[in-house]
C-alpha cells in the first residue's frame with residue numbers, strides 16, 4: 001500500500017477533529033465523544049486487526065507514521081492503545097466494545113498513573129501473569145491533578161474482572177513504550193515546525209530572531225533530536241505488535257532523553273508567549289514532559305537495554321543489528 | 327521536516343557481503359592492539375588496501391565498466407561498517423573510494439574515468455582532498471591557491487594544509503581559484519587533479535597531538551599540469567565540492583570512530599563482572615544512540631542510492647554522530663576511573679586516552695560542528 005494513501009486521510013481527519021480548541025475542551029473535562037466517534041467511524045481503529053477478523057491487517061511499521069500523527073495533533077484519546085488492544089483481542093478471538101481503551105501495567109493494591117486514563121472506557125491491564133480488559137471505572141480513576149492532563153491515577157484493590165487474555169512475551173510495557181515514542185516523535189516534529197516558523201516571524205533588533213546564529217545553532221540541534229526521535233520510533237515499530245525489548249528500549253530511551261531538550265529549545269525560542277496557556281505551543285511541550293515519564297523513562301529503558309547488551313559477547317554493531325534491527 | 331530520512335533496510339544481496347569482508351578485516355586486525363584499531367579510518371596500510379581491491383571490496387558503487395562492482399551505496403555501507411567496527415586500517419583507500427572516484431565518475435571526462443577509476447578499484451591509486459588552506463578553513467570559498475592557464479594546460483601556485491594522507495597519496499583533487507580573486511567567493515573556483523609526483527609539489531607531514539602524522543602541508547610551486555587536470559567544468563568547483571561533501575559527511579564513519587573503544591570497554595565490564603544499574607544504564611544509553619544513528623546513516627545512504635545529494639541530512643547525521651563519538655571516551659573515562667580499584671588493561675587504557683585526545687578532531691574534519699549546524703539552519707529556512 002502506498003503509505004501516503006494511508007497517512008493523508010488519517011492526518012486530515014485528525015486535523016479536523018483534534019483542533020486546539022477541541023483538545024482544550026477535553027482537557028477541561030468535556031466528553032471525548034466528538035473526537036472518538038469520528039475515529040470509530042473512520043475504521044482506522046481496526047487497522048492492526050487481521051483481515052480475517054475484519055480489520056485492515058496492517059503492520060506496526062505501516063502504522064508508525066499514523067502513530068506519529070496522533071502526537072503531532074495531540075489527539076486527546078488513547079487511539080494507538082485502542083488499536084493495539086483491538087488487535088490483541090481479535091487474535092484471542094474476543095470481540096470488543098467501541099470505547100477508548102487505555103493500557104496499564106499494574107499491581108493489585110498499588111496506585112498507577114495510566115496515560116489517557118481520564119478519557120478511557122476500558123483499560124487493558126498487564127498483571128504480570130496475563131492481561132485483563134476491564135472497565136476503566138473499576139480502577140476508580142482520579143485526575144493526577146496536573147493541569148490539563150488526561151492521565152488518571154488508578155488502583156485495583158483486587159484482581160480486576162473482565163476479558164482475560166494470555167500473557168504476552170515481555171508484557172505490555174514495550175508496546176506501550178513504542179506507541180508513546182512515536183507520539184513523542186510526532187509532537188517533536190510539530191514543535192520543530194512551530195519553532196522554525198516563529199523564528200522567521202518574530203522580529204527583534206530589526207530582523208527575524210532566526211537570523212541570529214546563536215538561535216540557529218540551537219535549532220539545528222533541535223532538528224537533529226527531532227529526526228533522531230523519528231528514526232528511533234521507526235525502529236521501535238519495525239517488528240511485531242509486541243516489539244523486541246531492545247527495539248522498544250531504543251525507541252523510548254531516545255525519545256525520552258530528547259524530550260526535555262526539544263521542549264526547552266521550543267520554549268527558549270518562543271520567549272514569554274510560549275509559556276502562555278493561550279498559545280498552542282504548550283499543548284505539545286506539556287505532553288512531551290508527561291510522555292517522557294510514561295511507560296518508563298530513558299533511565300528505565302537504558303538499564304534494561306544495557307543489561308541485555310552486557311549479557312552478550314558480540315560487538316556493539318553486531319548486537320544492535322541482531323537485536324534492534326531484527 | 328526532513329521527512330525523507332526514513333527507516334530503510336539493507337538489501338539482502340548487500341548483507342550477503344558481510345561474512346567475506348568480516349574475514350578479511352579479522353585477519354588484518356589479528357595482531358593489532360586496541361589502540362591501533364582505535365585509529366579507525368586513520369589507520370594506514372597500503373597492502374591491506376590492495377588486498378581489499380583484489381578481493382573486490384573497493385569501488386562497490388562504481389560501474390563495472392571502470393573496474394567497479396555496480397552494487398550501489400548500500401553495499402559500501404555494509405563493507406565500511408564491517409571494516410570500521412573491526413578497526414581495520416582503511417585510510418589508504420578511504421578518500422578515493424568514498425569521494426574521489428564518485429566525483430570523477432560524475433564530473434570527469436571519459437578519458438579521466440578510464441584513467442583513474444580502475445586503479446582506484448584495485449587499491450592502486452590513492453587520493454587526498456586539497457580543500458583547506460592556511461587562510462581558508464571553514465570559509466572554503468576564500469581559497470587563494472591559483473591555477474592559471476598555459477598553452478599546454480595549467481600552472482598551479484599556492485598551499486594546501488591538513489591534507490590527510492597526502493604524503494602517501496598519488497593524487498590530490500584540489501579546489502583552486504581559476505579566475506577572479508578570493509573576493510569573488512564561489513565564482514571562479516575549479517577542481518583539478520594534481521599528480522603529487524609532479525615537479526614543484528612538496529609535502530611536509532604534520533605530527534598531531536597523539537604523535538601520528540596523518541595529514542600534511544602541501545606546497546605547490548609552479549606545478550605544471552596538462553589540460554586534462556581539470557575535472558568537471560571550469561568555474562563549477564563550488565557546486566562539485568558541495569556534492570562531494572554529501573558523500574564525505576553521510577557515511578558510517580561519522581558514527582563509528584569510537585566503536586572500537588566502546589567494544590573494548592564492554593569487554594572490560596564483562597571481564598570484571600560489573601553490571602549494576604548505573605553501569606547498565608550507561609551502556610544502554612550508548613547502545614540506543616548507536617542503533618538510532620545507524621538507522622539515520624542507513625536512511626541517508628538510501629537517499630544517495632536514489633541519486634540524491636542529501637546535504638542537509640548528511641550534516642544532521644554527522645553532527646549527531648560526532649557528538650556521540652566524542653561523548654563515548656568522556657563517559658568511558660569517567661566510568662573506568664570511578665572504579666580505581668578495578669584493573670584496566672594497558673591496551674584499553676591507551677586506547678581510551680588516544681580516543682579522548684583525538685576526539686576533538688571528529689567535529690572539525692569534514693566541516694566543523696558550527697558550520698554543519700549552519701547548514702541545518704538553512705535547511706530549516708532560517709538563513
Ligand SMILES: Cc1cc2nc3c(=O)[nH]c(=O)nc-3n(C[C@H](O)[C@H](O)[C@H](O)COP(=O)(O)OP(=O)(O)OC[C@H]3O[C@@H](n4cnc5c(N)ncnc54)[C@H](O)[C@@H]3O)c2cc1C
Pocket residue numbers: 454455456457458459462463464465487488489490491541687690691692693694695696697
Ligand atoms: C583530522 C583532520 C583531517 C583533515 N583532513 C583534511 C583534508 O584531508 N583535506 C582538507 O582540505 N582539509 C582537511 N582538514 C581540515 C578541515 O576541513 C578544517 O579543519 C575545517 O574545515 C575547519 O577549518 P579550520 O581548522 O581552519 O578552522 P576555522 O575555520 O578557523 O574555525 C575555527 C573555529 O571557528 C568556527 N567558525 C568559523 N567560521 C564560523 C562561522 N561562520 N560561524 C560560526 N563559527 C565559525 C569553527 O566552527 C571553529 O570552531 C582536516 C582537519 C582535521 C582535524
